[in-house]
Amino acid sequence: MDPKSPEYPKLLANTEYIMKITFSFTLVYLWALATLKLSQLCFYWRAFSVQLNKWIYLVGAIVVAWAFIFTFIFIFLCDPVEQQWTLQRIGHCMDQILVLKCIIMTNVITDLFIVILPIWTIWNLQMRKTEKFAVIACFALGLGCCIIGIVRFWQIFVIDLIGNLTGTSLTTFMLCTVELMLAGLCISIPMLRPFYLRWREKYKSSQLSNTKEQTSQNAKSGSAPNKPGHYTAWIELNDEDQETGSNDDGSERQLTKEHPNSAIHVSKDWAVTQE
Secondary structure, eight states: OOTTTTTHHHHEEEEEEHHHHHHHHHHHHHHHHHHHHHHHHHHHHHHHHHHHHHHHHHHHHHHHHHHHHHHHHHHSESSSSGGTSSOOOOSSEEOOOHHHHHHHHHHHHHHHHHTTTHHHHHHSSSSOOOHHHHHHHHTTHHHHHHHHHHHHHHHTTBBBBBHHHHHSSHHHHHHHHHHHHHHHHHHHHHHHHHHHHHHHHHHHHHHHHHHHHHHHHHHOOOOOOOOTTHHHHHHHHOHHHHHHHOOOHHHHHHHHHHOOOOSSOOOOOOOOOOO
């Protein structure tokens, strides 16, 4: 905002618009964080409602109260409200930097509490330790949001609201956006496993159906599989085995009978040893 700068006229013309966007973005950011926190707590409620029921309601109430309190404070930070985006000195404002610091630190504290909330319950589940560590690691990704919040708290000290708002706040706004995206990703990760298992089951069923259809066509036409070394054409029981009834011996015989050299063979010779 140096009047001697060649960019001063353009910056002065756009400052009011920039400050309005900043005001709106902060309100959206507050409620985006609040809804993401509540979404994570809803997931805890579905998964650990018996063990963490009271804690979930308590933390949920704190998050809702946090969002309403800071929304009210930020809207009425200045008297009148227009003072937050107008360049004219028509009123007075509280310490905006102090309010932003309070928002960031309380956000980090609630994030940290939400991350550690299910750890004790998960550790007492009847699971292998490796599985426990894997589940805890999924929830612990939320620590990334805490780290971003701490970095943002440090960046607040370099923001110059009066002299160079646009030049000193870029990193802070970028970190806000990354924090929201990371929070959404952390909340979604635990739910991705069921979708992956369904997709894998559907994909295998479709692949098996196509393989059986191709095998049936090859058996009727008497032709060899399309790819050399492809074993699914002869690993299935042939028509003769299906007529006489299939059992383990028939399947074993079908796997170990003579086939072309390019096919896969299974040996019947095996032994069990103990060291």
